Amino acid sequence: MRLSRSLVPTLKETPAEAQIASHRLMLRAGLVRQTSAGIYAWLPAGWRVLQNITQIVREEQDASGAQELLMPTIQSAELWRQSGRYDAYGPEMLRIRDRHDREMLYGPTNEEMITDIFRQSVRSYRELPQNLYHIQWKFRDEVRPRFGVMRGREFLMKDAYSFDLDYEGAVISYRKMMLAYMRTFQRLGVKAIPMVADTGPIGGNLSHEFIILAPTGESQVYYDGAFEQIDPTSGDFSFDSPEDLARFYETLTTPYAATDEKHDTAAWANVADKREGRGIEVGHIFYFGTKYSGPMGLTVAGPDGKTLTPHMGSYGIGVSRLVGAIIEASHDDAGIIWPDSVAPWKAAILNLKAGDAACEAICEEAYTRLDGQALYDDREDRAGVKFADADLMGHPWQIVVGPRAAAAGRVELKRRATGERAEVTLSDALARIA
Known part of the structure; x- marks a missing residue:
């Protein structure tokens, strides 16, 4: 592109509303412009960055064996009532009614919809395991949107959903996605530490957040300095080998690392090289078993003909948030320092x-x-x-x-x-x- 003919509206002065480096620099470098509270238009340079990140995420999801589809942004409230989450989710969910007075919502996540699609389509254990993902705009009505795209109301998310016959298979799917995430973040030029995390409104009993260390991060984090020496993607790990995945998982989860919600002071006392600071969540993975498949009646015929309820997991990456997180981790007084892989x-x-x-x-x-x-x-x-x-x-x-x-x-x-x-x-x- 020729700059004289391009919409790249750089600014000399820092806008007064920008509180953190990524917000300031995204506005000054002409990547985005705010259209309303927590909602941004992506200008040509910012859109190119977003597309570069999206493509890397897509390639690593495909390499892990996940299949891409696209689900609607508008969902039926009835699906969420079936899972029991409609009333429990809170005011962050944007609830709407269509012209026929049917209750709808602008999806903040897609566990219910993917479960409904799967129960319409899969009948036998022979069709498992499967993992489906999409890259889609979502909306959460944050009470106080701030920090630009880091805490916005509308955002681009990659969310994937795995379906397995039992717990053992679900753990393999979970570990596959952890490997895919570590490869993704390495290609994006950032170091993300997987930390034991709270499951929040998604639910379940196994969860990791992927945290990029940055002073402006919203999460207080604690981790073993041994993580600084680990390159988890340098080994010869295979998506298709349960043994390789188990070794990989042990490599990542043996050193202590936890967010504030899951911080264990007793375990922390035994860490030799204690590190703590602030971090930005850029990914989150969950195993939640039959939390959605059970209430929503998703079953398949097992090997002996008896019905079984598949075990599920979900896996998110904040694609638009990553733009801000990368800038927080890579800038100086003069401006942004893009990693080669994502630069516009x-x-x-x-x-x-x-x-x-x-x-x-x-x-x-x-x-x-x-x-x-x-x-x-x-x-x-x-x-x-x-x-x-x-x-x-x-x-x-x-x-x-x-x-x-x-x-x-x-x-x-x-x-x-x-x-x-x-x-x-x-x-x-x-x-x-x-």
Whole structure:
């Protein structure tokens, strides 16, 4: 994209309503604009980040064996009455009536709907296990939305739901999803620690939150410093091997890690390398057995012909929240520092002298060869403005084209994360970016 023709409305001043770094930077870098309390429009640069995160999440879900579908945002209240959650969920649920006076709701989650779909479609134990997911906008009417997309009312969520014949199978599904999550967060360029967590309104007796450490996080967390030495995705783990999954699970869950709600002071006393701080929840997984399948009458025929009630789990990743969480974990005083995998563009091309023939030629060549992966700052602004905006927006690479270097057929290449600069040929620059 050419910046002179793009909707990338950067701001010099910090909006007064922005309290944390990610909110400030998302507004200043032109990623989002608020339309009402806790609801944001995603502008082109922000949408590209959201799509990059979504694609990584999708690829890892697919690799784990989960199947993608898409469920409606509007759900029938009757389904939630069958599970017993309609009255229990609380005012965060947006309840509505259609023109025929039928009670409906804007779904905050999909346990009831996926259970209904499954009970209409699956009859035999031979059709288990299965795991289904979708990536969908959801709504929770937060009493006090704040911190931008970190605590908004409308948000993009990946939620998956597993169905197994028994507890042992459900545990394997749970561990598969934990592995998929750790691979996902590694590809997103963030370190997320799985912590024993409260199950909340979802229910169940086994749950982990995935926490990115950040001073502005809403959760108080406690963890063993041994986590700093663990790379849980470096081993030769297989989604299809229960033995591999068990070893992987033990690797992750042996060191102490818990949110404030599940903090065990007695166990904490035995931790040698105590760490505590604040964290941002970006994922949450649950095993809840027959909590939904039982009340909603989901059964299958077992091997002996008797009916069995499948065991279920659910698994969420806050896709839009991840945009804010990544920024909280990766920024400096100048702006965002995007991991390469999620950046809206791989590079910014900065033409320091618009109209100069050599500068124009090199910039156009770079723009063509990067094939949609560069934002070309072709504005007739001062160099300082272009440098400031490039740092603010956090492009992993900057190709700086000035008249002196351009005359010699060279460019300056800057790495945003380290500040490292080098004068190289354009081909060398493009090779490093690739």
